[in-house]
Amino acid sequence: MRVQQLFSSLKWLYPGMRVKRWLLLIPIGLAFSIAGVVLLANIRIVDVLGTVGREAFRLFGLDLTKPAVQIPTGVGLVVLGVLLVFVSLRQVVRSITSVVSPEAQGKLADVVFQRRYLAQGERIVVIGGGTGLSTMLRGLKKHTSNIVAVVTVTDDGGSSGRLQKEMGVLPPGDIRNCLVALADAEPMMTRLLQYRFGDETGGLSGHSFGNLLIAAMTHITGDFEKAVKETSSILAIRGRVLPSTLDNVKLRAQMADGTIVDGETNITKYPGAINRVMLNPPDVKPLDETLKAIELADCIVIGPGSVYTSIVPNLLVEGIPEAIRDSDAIKVYVCNVMTQPGETDGYKASDHVRAVASHAACRVFDYVLINQEKPTQELLDKYAAEKQYFVEPDAAAVREMGYRPVIGNYISQTDVVRHDPDKLAEAILKLVY
Numbered sequence: 520m521r522v523q524q525l526f527s528s529l530k531w532l533y534p535g536m537r538v539k540r541w542l543l544l545i546p547i548g549l550a551f552s553i554a555g556v557v558l559l560a561n562i563r564i565v566d567v568l569g570t571v572g573r574e575a576f577r578l579f580g581l582d583l584t585k586p587a588v589q590i591p592t593g594v595g596l597v598v599l600g601v602l603l604v605f606v607s608l609r610q611v612v613r614s615i616t617s618v619v620s621p622e623a624q625g626k627l628a629d630v631v632f633q634r635r636y637l638a639q640g641e642r643i644v645v646i647g648g649g650t651g652l653s654t655m656l657r658g659l660k661k662h663t664s665n666i667v668a669v670v671t672v673t674d675d676g677g678s679s680g681r682l683q684k685e686m687g688v689l690p691p692g693d694i695r696n697c698l699v700a701l702a703d704a705e706p707m708m709t710r711l712l713q714y715r716f717g718d719e720t721g722g723l724s725g726h727s728f729g730n731l732l733i734a735a736m737t738h739i740t741g742d743f744e745k746a747v748k749e750t751s752s753i754l755a756i757r758g759r760v761l762p763s764t765l766d767n768v769k770l771r772a773q774m775a776d777g778t779i780v781d782g783e784t785n786i787t788k789y790p791g792a793i794n795r796v797m798l799n800p801p802d803v804k805p806l807d808e809t810l811k812a813i814e815l816a817d818c819i820v821i822g823p824g825s826v827y828t829s830i831v832p833n834l835l836v837e838g839i840p841e842a843i844r845d846s847d848a849i850k851v852y853v854c855n856v857m858t859q860p861g862e863t864d865g866y867k868a869s870d871h872v873r874a875v876a877s878h879a880a881c882r883v884f885d886y887v888l889i890n891q892e893k894p895t896q897e898l899l900d901k902y903a904a905e906k907q908y909f910v911e912p913d914a915a916a917v918r919e920m921g922y923r924p925v926i927g928n929y930i931s932q933t934d935v936v937r938h939d940p941d942k943l944a945e946a947i948l949k950l951v952y
Contacts, residue, residue, distance in 0.1 A: 552600030651823035658940030666758030
């Protein structure tokens with residue numbers, strides 16, 4: 520093994536590596552620095568070298584026996600030597616990064632500092648699914664790379680549902696969104712992962728490229744969890760994304776009129792309120808990594824996202840609510856800013872809290888982040904046309920339920936009403952600190 524490592528190291532001397540000249544300059548620079556220190560300190564142990572040096576300098580008309588010449592010459596040699604070493608090391612690093620990581624060219628120190636800084640960030644576990652979760656991850660990844668996203672796998676609609684039926688893989692849609700949100704890759708790579716094929720593509724119509732990639736990885740590795748890890752490596756994500764369970768599970772709901780409806784898509788389409796949701800089968804197991812991450816977390820964030828189809832399914836997996844209860848982490852529920860048709864019609868903030876808390880086997884959060892900033896009237900009218908309405912921030916009712924509301928302006932004023940990732944991340948980290 521050591522012989523192989525030696526031969527591998529010797530490859531730095533191969534033609535075309537563009538590092539030999541700079542590696543050679545390093546000892547030359549050190550020699551100049553040492554010569555300068557010898558002159559300045561008048562070190563007698565190298566009198567022979569000193570004599571040779573003085574004779575060499577006499578050729579240029581310099582008498583190093585005179586302090587007026589000796590001191591500036593010594594300082595100049597030290598500066599020249601240090602400069603040569605610095606330039607050489609800089610060029611060696613540039614030569615290597617130009618091949619290994621071209622995007623870091625010229626800003627390697629920034630990249631190293633950022634990654635070191637993020638690696639020391641708080642350990643945060645986020646639980647949920649859908650667009651809300653991926654939005655929050657975009658804010659959190661700017662503060663820490665110690666993020667574990669636990670994502671629901673009960674989606675049976677669209678591309679995810681088709682892949683589940685046709686290829687037997689777990690629904691990859693929500694996981695793909697989280698991977699893209701945490702990605703540190705080139706923008707073109709993230710656009711590629713989110714690309715959705717149009718109607719003109721035949722059998723590929725409606726599929727997301729990222730979903731197809733995860734499905735292909737599952738078949739290559741033979742394991743959905745490994746497929747997610749390999750895709751994470753491709754995207755160089757900051758943190759980890761884990762499915763809440765590796766079991767093939769469906770969502771089942773008892774509606775307000777007593778009807779039992781199977782499947783997430785059918786539940787959201789049913790013309791009536793949801794009373795309670797369940798998993799089918801009910802005894803699915805979580806990943807050991809998920810339980811360990813919850814145990815070690817500094818903060819556990821639940822939501823935002825669709826209450827009954829993105830958040831609650833994770834809390835129905837055996838062992839996850841108990842692990843959250845037993846954790847010493849700060850536990851936060853992020854309330855949605857708009858109601859969702861077919862799921863939370865007419866819900867206030869306290870209704871969201873009640874729905875999530877009633878499905879967990881135990882108390883899983885202490886703080887509730889509630890947005891109080893109203894969108895523009897134009898946006899409210901736009902959403903009302905889709906039967907979506909602003910969630911009233913009834914913080915007093917939440918407080919009476921035994922939770923601590925954290926009220927603030929958490930939305931971004933754009934053409935859609937969503938949480939602002941940076942505002943959300945700052946509010947969560949304030950609770951941690």
